[in-house]
Amino acid sequence: MELRTTGAHRSPADQQARWDELDQEVGYSRTRAAEAQAVEAEEEILDAVAGTPxxxxxxxxxxxxxxxxxxxxxxxxxxxxxxxxxxxxxxxxxxxxxxxxxxxxxxxxxxxxxxxxxxxxxxxx
Incomplete structure (x- = not known):
């Protein structure tokens, strides 16, 4: 009997490994991190503007x-x-x-x- 590791039958570790592989190819996590940095920088600028008479x-x-x-x-x-x-x-x-x-x-x-x-x-x- 052969176990297939596709779809819903994958273990959480297999799913995470597949996600990590796809994430590396596509760059989703890197893009999200860059977006978060940009939002933080924008908030800092808005705070500085608001605090400057x-x-x-x-x-x-x-x-x-x-x-x-x-x-x-x-x-x-x-x-x-x-x-x-x-x-x-x-x-x-x-x-x-x-x-x-x-x-x-x-x-x-x-x-x-x-x-x-x-x-x-x-x-x-």
């Missing part, structure tokens, strides 16, 4: 672009918060473009605006 409107826009780019790799970008982030990014870019066209940063309050905010806080407090 922006110094300008252009910096805020750049941070949001990096974050939105990371979100695109996650799959469905049609669900919350991705459309909202894309909308805010487009708004900031438009404001930045208008500020650049006018030669000023349109998000920076003027001195009278700052005084109004200070007076308002003093009346409430």
């Amino acid at each position: 922006a110094q300008s409107l252009a910096g805020v826009i750049a941070k949001l672009k990096v974050i939105a780019g990371g979100g695109e790799n996650m799959g469905d970008t049609s669900a919350f918060p991705w459309p909202q982030i894309q909308s805010a990014l487009a708004d900031l870019q438009a404001l930045g473009d208008r500020g650049a066209d006018a030669g000023t940063n349109s998000l920076r309050p003027t001195a009278p605006d700052c005084n109004k905010a200070t007076e308002s806080r003093q009346r409430r407090g």
Whole structure:
């Protein structure tokens, strides 16, 4: 009587040996390890971006672009918060473009605006 080692009749050790052989040929485990390293590197970059304060409107826009780019790799970008982030990014870019066209940063309050905010806080407090 001859035992065949194909299909469901293979021992776990035989199945593992066959998997290891195919894995070596195809490179599945190497690819998965490289993918895991790339994901880890991307997470480190996103953490560094989030932990770095922006110094300008252009910096805020750049941070949001990096974050939105990371979100695109996650799959469905049609669900919350991705459309909202894309909308805010487009708004900031438009404001930045208008500020650049006018030669000023349109998000920076003027001195009278700052005084109004200070007076308002003093009346409430």
